Amino acid sequence: MDLGLKGRVAMVAAASKGIGKACALALAQEGCRVSICSRDSKTLMKTAEEINAHGETMCLVADVSSPQSLKNWYQATVENFGQVDILVTNTGGPPVSRFLQLSDEQWLAGVESTLMNVVRLSRLVIPGMQQRKWGRIIHLTSLVAKQPIDELTISSTLRAGLSGLTKTMANQLGPDGITVNAVLMGQILTDRQNAIADVRVKERGVSYEQYFEQLAAEIPLRRLGEPREVGEVVAFLASERASYLTGVSLQVDGGLIRGTM
Numbered sequence: 635m636d637l638g639l640k641g642r643v644a645m646v647a648a649a650s651k652g653i654g655k656a657c658a659l660a661l662a663q664e665g666c667r668v669s670i671c672s673r674d675s676k677t678l679m680k681t682a683e684e685i686n687a688h689g690e691t692m693c694l695v696a697d698v699s700s701p702q703s704l705k706n707w708y709q710a711t712v713e714n715f716g717q718v719d720i721l722v723t724n725t726g727g728p729p730v731s732r733f734l735q736l737s738d739e740q741w742l743a744g745v746e747s748t749l750m751n752v753v754r755l756s757r758l759v760i761p762g763m764q765q766r767k768w769g770r771i772i773h774l775t776s777l778v779a780k781q782p783i784d785e786l787t788i789s790s791t792l793r794a795g796l797s798g799l800t801k802t803m804a805n806q807l808g809p810d811g812i813t814v815n816a817v818l819m820g821q822i823l824t825d826r827q828n829a830i831a832d833v834r835v836k837e838r839g840v841s842y843e844q845y846f847e848q849l850a851a852e853i854p855l856r857r858l859g860e861p862r863e864v865g866e867v868v869a870f871l872a873s874e875r876a877s878y879l880t881g882v883s884l885q886v887d888g889g890l891i892r893g894t895m
Contacts, residue, residue: 640666650674652824653864653865657865661720667690718758718763721755721759723752728748752773771812772817773796780893808880816884817883818884819859
């Protein structure tokens, strides 16, 4: 299937590894010119070289919690590739902690890194999308938006808010031909998954092997997901084929979320 993305300009945040990298690769393979950022310059350059094997790319070291870093990345993307057609927001998760273990500083840092980067990046790209009457904004978020997890207190709070933001943005930007969707990821094999495992194996007194076996057993498909499987969904949401899909918080979780809504 031709997704109709050849020549489109895409920005993918926090894309040096994991799910962000998988999204950037999927978009490059569909013919997008892809701009990526990360705080880790060494890993970022290596990833950019890998993406270059599939399509045109550029990268810039940027901290998604810094407004100036985001502005610099956006401006560099426009200077190199032109106006942005596709934005994929993404960030590492807040601390893995329960409510009473969290300080005000950790809450505020979580808001900056998990919520405000989405707000700021969206504000940068929307005016150009409105002028051209075409755009795709995709927020990478988590199953905790619908099914909170005790150890992910900040994330569970803010991801639910991102689902609300996704819907309100879709309502307001639809008349301009811009779709806005969120991807609620389940248990995907990433560094974040390992960080959560570090906490839980200690709490539960089990081995890593036992923990991941138990985790997989809770998923109807009986396995954890791969970053590639998220990236391919994101490429579809960014495509011409998804032109009538907006305001959706799409679960990519192997059936893990139990609710029907």
